[in-house]
Amino acid sequence: MQINPSGIWNDVDIIRKKSPLVHNITNYVVMNNTANALLALGASPVMAHAEPEVADMVGIAGALVINIGTLSDAWIKAMFIAAARAKELNIPIVLDPVGVGATSYRTRTARELIHTAPPTIIRGNGSEIMALCDRDVATKGVDSTSTSDLAIDSAMILSRELGAVVCVTGETDYIVSGESQVSVKNGHPMMPRVTGLGCTATALCGAFASVNSDPFPATAHAMAVMGIAGEMAAETAKGPASLQVNFIDALYQLCETDIQAFFKA
Amino acid sequence: MQINPSGIWNDVDIIRKKSPLVHNITNYVVMNNTANALLALGASPVMAHAEPEVADMVGIAGALVINIGTLSDAWIKAMFIAAARAKELNIPIVLDPVGVGATSYRTRTARELIHTAPPTIIRGNGSEIMALCDRDVATKGVDSTSTSDLAIDSAMILSRELGAVVCVTGETDYIVSGESQVSVKNGHPMMPRVTGLGCTATALCGAFASVNSDPFPATAHAMAVMGIAGEMAAETAKGPASLQVNFIDALYQLCETDIQAFFKA
Amino acid sequence: MQINPSGIWNDVDIIRKKSPLVHNITNYVVMNNTANALLALGASPVMAHAEPEVADMVGIAGALVINIGTLSDAWIKAMFIAAARAKELNIPIVLDPVGVGATSYRTRTARELIHTAPPTIIRGNGSEIMALCDRDVATKGVDSTSTSDLAIDSAMILSRELGAVVCVTGETDYIVSGESQVSVKNGHPMMPRVTGLGCTATALCGAFASVNSDPFPATAHAMAVMGIAGEMAAETAKGPASLQVNFIDALYQLCETDIQAFFKA
Numbered sequence: 001m002q003i004n005p006s007g008i009w010n011d012v013d014i015i016r017k018k019s020p021l022v023h024n025i026t027n028y029v030v031m032n033n034t035a036n037a038l039l040a041l042g043a044s045p046v047m048a049h050a051e052p053e054v055a056d057m058v059g060i061a062g063a064l065v066i067n068i069g070t071l072s073d074a075w076i077k078a079m080f081i082a083a084a085r086a087k088e089l090n091i092p093i094v095l096d097p098v099g100v101g102a103t104s105y106r107t108r109t110a111r112e113l114i115h116t117a118p119p120t121i122i123r124g125n126g127s128e129i130m131a132l133c134d135r136d137v138a139t140k141g142v143d144s145t146s147t148s149d150l151a152i153d154s155a156m157i158l159s160r161e162l163g164a165v166v167c168v169t170g171e172t173d174y175i176v177s178g179e180s181q182v183s184v185k186n187g188h189p190m191m192p193r194v195t196g197l198g199c200t201a202t203a204l205c206g207a208f209a210s211v212n213s214d215p216f217p218a219t220a221h222a223m224a225v226m227g228i229a230g231e232m233a234a235e236t237a238k239g240p241a242s243l244q245v246n247f248i249d250a251l252y253q254l255c256e257t258d259i260q261a262f263f264k265a
Numbered sequence: 266m267q268i269n270p271s272g273i274w275n276d277v278d279i280i281r282k283k284s285p286l287v288h289n290i291t292n293y294v295v296m297n298n299t300a301n302a303l304l305a306l307g308a309s310p311v312m313a314h315a316e317p318e319v320a321d322m323v324g325i326a327g328a329l330v331i332n333i334g335t336l337s338d339a340w341i342k343a344m345f346i347a348a349a350r351a352k353e354l355n356i357p358i359v360l361d362p363v364g365v366g367a368t369s370y371r372t373r374t375a376r377e378l379i380h381t382a383p384p385t386i387i388r389g390n391g392s393e394i395m396a397l398c399d400r401d402v403a404t405k406g407v408d409s410t411s412t413s414d415l416a417i418d419s420a421m422i423l424s425r426e427l428g429a430v431v432c433v434t435g436e437t438d439y440i441v442s443g444e445s446q447v448s449v450k451n452g453h454p455m456m457p458r459v460t461g462l463g464c465t466a467t468a469l470c471g472a473f474a475s476v477n478s479d480p481f482p483a484t485a486h487a488m489a490v491m492g493i494a495g496e497m498a499a500e501t502a503k504g505p506a507s508l509q510v511n512f513i514d515a516l517y518q519l520c521e522t523d524i525q526a527f528f529k530a
Numbered sequence: 531m532q533i534n535p536s537g538i539w540n541d542v543d544i545i546r547k548k549s550p551l552v553h554n555i556t557n558y559v560v561m562n563n564t565a566n567a568l569l570a571l572g573a574s575p576v577m578a579h580a581e582p583e584v585a586d587m588v589g590i591a592g593a594l595v596i597n598i599g600t601l602s603d604a605w606i607k608a609m610f611i612a613a614a615r616a617k618e619l620n621i622p623i624v625l626d627p628v629g630v631g632a633t634s635y636r637t638r639t640a641r642e643l644i645h646t647a648p649p650t651i652i653r654g655n656g657s658e659i660m661a662l663c664d665r666d667v668a669t670k671g672v673d674s675t676s677t678s679d680l681a682i683d684s685a686m687i688l689s690r691e692l693g694a695v696v697c698v699t700g701e702t703d704y705i706v707s708g709e710s711q712v713s714v715k716n717g718h719p720m721m722p723r724v725t726g727l728g729c730t731a732t733a734l735c736g737a738f739a740s741v742n743s744d745p746f747p748a749t750a751h752a753m754a755v756m757g758i759a760g761e762m763a764a765e766t767a768k769g770p771a772s773l774q775v776n777f778i779d780a781l782y783q784l785c786e787t788d789i790q791a792f793f794k795a
Contacts, residue, residue: 028577029565032295039458040505040506048364050370052338052370053369056367056368056370070577072581072604073582102590104583193569195569195575239779240779241774241779245506245507296558297563301724301771304723304724311629311632312600315602315603318635511768514769517723517769517770
């Protein structure tokens with residue numbers, strides 16, 4: 001598979017026209033940012049986590065995004081209910097295994113989730129993807145201690161085992177689907193200094209997967225848009241907070257010529 | 266009733282002088298933004314949702330704002346306790362029925378709330394007000410699929426039934442009290458692309474209702490201030506994130522001449 | 531003890547080099563801002579509150595920050611588990627008694643916390659420190675009704691009783707350790723109009739305490755950095771939202787000459 005600007009733009013254009021509903025069961029830290037990123041891109045975000053309503057909400061959504069960043073038992077139950085319903089309805093599931101490896105609670109939860117209701121797409125940093133795959137890895141909280149390229153093997157194993165697209169983000173983003181692999185080289189070194197931009201990348205995968213029936217290019221397109229908006233944002237950013245503001249504004253302004261000018265595979 | 270700049274300014278001026286405590290039981294996505302909007306305007310926000318403390322917190326507040334955006338059973342219990350206490354103490358209650366119609370859980374909760382402890386003010390988008398009134402309406406998550414004018418009938422029915430002021434926001438905001446109705450035409454088309462500006466409008470109703478004993482003009486004044494600050498913010502915004510930043514700054518800077526220059530009824 | 535720019539800079543420099551993990555059990559309103567402040571400074575934040583994982587997370591952290599801003603029973607249990615584990619491992623604990631005095635639930639919780647697992651550092655506004663010490667104090671939600679100097683006596687009593695550093699923030703910040711006391715006069719009057727900058731100050735204490743084994747200068751250095759970044763931010767801020775953005779950017783850009791130029795004891 002080849003990723004190119006016109007394919008990326010095509011997905012963005014459909015998201016803006018259709019405004020797909022993306023149902024997020026995500027962490028408290030990033031909810032505001034991911035909702036704003038989805039809105040700026042053109043999608044319609046909803047956050048809902050109560051057991052009595054998640055199945056209903058999945059039923060009207062174009063994608064389900066599950067992020068375990070601030071999980072607790074009640075939320076885990078809702079994640080399983082929502083994921084099961086998404087499977088029934090054939091709605092794409094995107095998983096962000098935040099901090100897997102840092103505590104056994106996170107590792108166990110994420111592994112149960114991927115085996116009970118295999119996600120369509122998994123996106124994490126190098127440490128998380130390696131820990132999810134049960135590889136030896138030093139972890140430190142929710143920030144990666146591994147570069148993304150060290151995690152490619154783990155991504156391939158997970159992808160084959162689960163039939164999922166696995167995306168490892170870092171200086172280079174690797175998107176793996178079975179034996180196939182593409183990379184995206186967009187992005188800016190200041191981006192990891194903004195909390196939740198990884199979670200935002202995962203949320204954008206939901207938007208792209210809701211309009212593109214093939215999750216492999218959908219994921220790569222989402223990563224390209226993340227990185228391109230990040231580079232556009234960095235041009236005038238004075239630090240991580242103005243980078244975050246500029247990033248959301250860039251998602252809103254993004255046009256086909258920006259993608260052509262910035263895209264790096 | 267007529268809404269005019271000097272009436273709007275009078276309320277803003279009292280909020281700044283008295284700094285009323287506004288108790289919010291609201292959703293995770295918007296807490297930070299609504300707290301900042303209340304602080305920028307001059308009010309004093311507090312977020313508290315635990316069953317053991319909500320009644321105490323209501324007891325020292327000037328208004329109670331209930332927003333069901335990310336509700337769960339424990340939070341619903343707290344909402345009922347807080348609303349009952351507010352009724353006892355004659356403290357104004359403002360309800361934001363976020364996403365009513367999207368799931369039966371939200372619809373049921375909101376209807377129980379309005380019938381158990383009728384709010385002083387209800388603010389929602391067109392879809393939400395119609396769904397709350399049991400009208401046929403297509404819903405999609407938390408974003409409206411109806412324009413505000415289609416919901417005026419529903420607002421009038423709810424207002425008469427509950428004795429509440431009902432506010433439907435959209436391109437034009439309609440504020441209904443029994444047979445009376447006023448409209449506010451301020452605002453900017455980019456505002457719905459910022460998550461939680463509707464929730465912020467609801468929170469501001471709490472601030473205005475805490476200083477103006479008549480909730481009808483209080484609600485209209487809050488909507489005017491929202492729309493005016495949004496228009497001021499849009500003048501230099503490059504997208505939804507800089508709009509949000511400028512909006513909070515505009516609430517802080519807002520002076521009587523701004524209201525005179527921008528107000529559109 | 532004397533606070534000076536080179537001592538402040540030394541701590542900042544170590545934080546940037548070591549990127550210590552700071553485990554926060556904090557409130558929903560400020561999570562995003564405090565995570566971003568810690569990242570901008572150079573630390574690595576993690577938010578985790580589930581009973582089954584907090585002890586594990588404390589075990590890999592350099593400091594534990596407990597903030598009771600939006601507490602509930604489940605979170606209180608996690609706070610006690612995490613604090614007990616931090617005591618066992620000799621990891622510094624920083625407590626922010628948000629809104630103590632506003633409800634008996636908060637007051638009782640904070641007092642139980644400080645007596646069960648005495649924190650290394652307590653940071654609050656004047657009202658909170660006085661209420662925590664059982665002094666007569668009028669409270670209003672989470673904003674202070676007392677100036678910081680009125681609370682110095684309470685800070686000294688708490689410090690002696692608990693063996694903790696107690697920090698009262700306000701126009702002047704007072705840092706008390708037993709009979710010793712230092713003050714920091716940096717900051718800007720617009721800072722209290724941004725929600726959660728007090729909570730951010732507390733989170734920064736965690737970062738400084740994780741690299742400086744003496745919590746007395748660590749706390750003073752954290753307050754100096756808060757105030758200096760606030761003054762730098764205010765230079766071009768148009769209101770509280772641009773102040774918040776500039777503040778995070780200033781934490782990221784902060785260099786030794788800024789500290790030399792701005793520090794006021």
